[in-house]
Amino acid sequence: MWDEQFERLLRSQLPFLEADEALAGDLNLREFGLDSLGIVDLLVSLEQAYGIRLLDDDLTMDTFAEPSVLWATLSRQISSAK
């Protein structure tokens, strides 16, 4: 499961998700308001927060489709950065 920082940063880019609504792992992020510029902003804020840089195959729209996929991608990069 992801940490509080991830949830906070992701929620800040989801204008259609109410504060009291759960952030499910398979939530369709696009439907909840994560658009193209939102993806770019989220990417930058996640990289800064976790001190990583995503490259190559991680930088596709699929990475930003659902919270669980995005967190799995980040976790991989965080582990390899350690």
Added chain:
Amino acid sequence: MSPAGYADLAKYMMVSPRARHLREVADSVLDYSLMDEYRKAKEAYSEAGQVAFLISCFALAEWAQQELGIEPGLCSGASFGEKVAIAYAGSLTFSDTVRLTVAMSRCEESYFRLEHQDVVTQSVARIPEESLREILADLTGRGEWSDISCFIDDDIFMVSMCEQSLEKFTAAVRATGGIPLGVMRPPMHSAAFGSLRRRMADEVLADFRFAEPRLPIISDQDGSAVVTAEAARSLLLSGITQPVNWPAALRSMRERGIAKLYVAGPDALFGRVRSAAGSFDVVTVNQRMALRPRRPLKYAERKAS
């Protein structure tokens, strides 16, 4: 033109008296019911979708002017938004702008049905222009064609190329830390479309009479001020072959003393990029804002106004 949800725009066009009136004007010049066609349209940039977008942007710009008490110094519109700016500046009547939108859309559709069928326009973000140009130079070196169609922000671009070049291109972008966003079909804004420009001039724009804009229109291609009827016509034609350069348009507005931008209509891009949000006070004027009940002015506000 940002893809807008059908439900959002349809509701606005049904509820807002201003948009409803414009919809009636549109219906009187179209050979179909706009709402019926818009509901059935499958493509994000369908002819009916373009007219619905035009109505919404125009109605919201008028709403902002009247309800928020704005006296605009100039106006501008990126890509499809050029048509809205031309209508707003009174260079074409609203009903003529509807006719023009439909005629240009049909001309483009028939052109791309036969020409450049393999060309698409790919958006990419988080890549410096220098890195993008290196990647495009590599493509050129391999004999593959490409052209920058939109400069959207300092690190966001749209590039036209043949579909077969896409995979190598997007992989190279990702290798620099850039991120490929969406792909548009048919493509737009490229020097390769010179014959479409000629056809549009002869078959479409020749039928329209433009007037001198009542306020300057800032060109989304180079930031110059469009102040004559002929320049307004040329803006639409050169938009076919010239790239959009939104940072240049924003720079020009800043240099002309503009500090506040009212972005009228559905927008997921042009009012939100760093070049806009970082340099201007940006007010988003969308259909939700216009439909929100307005509270009565407080005593102090009444006195001040």
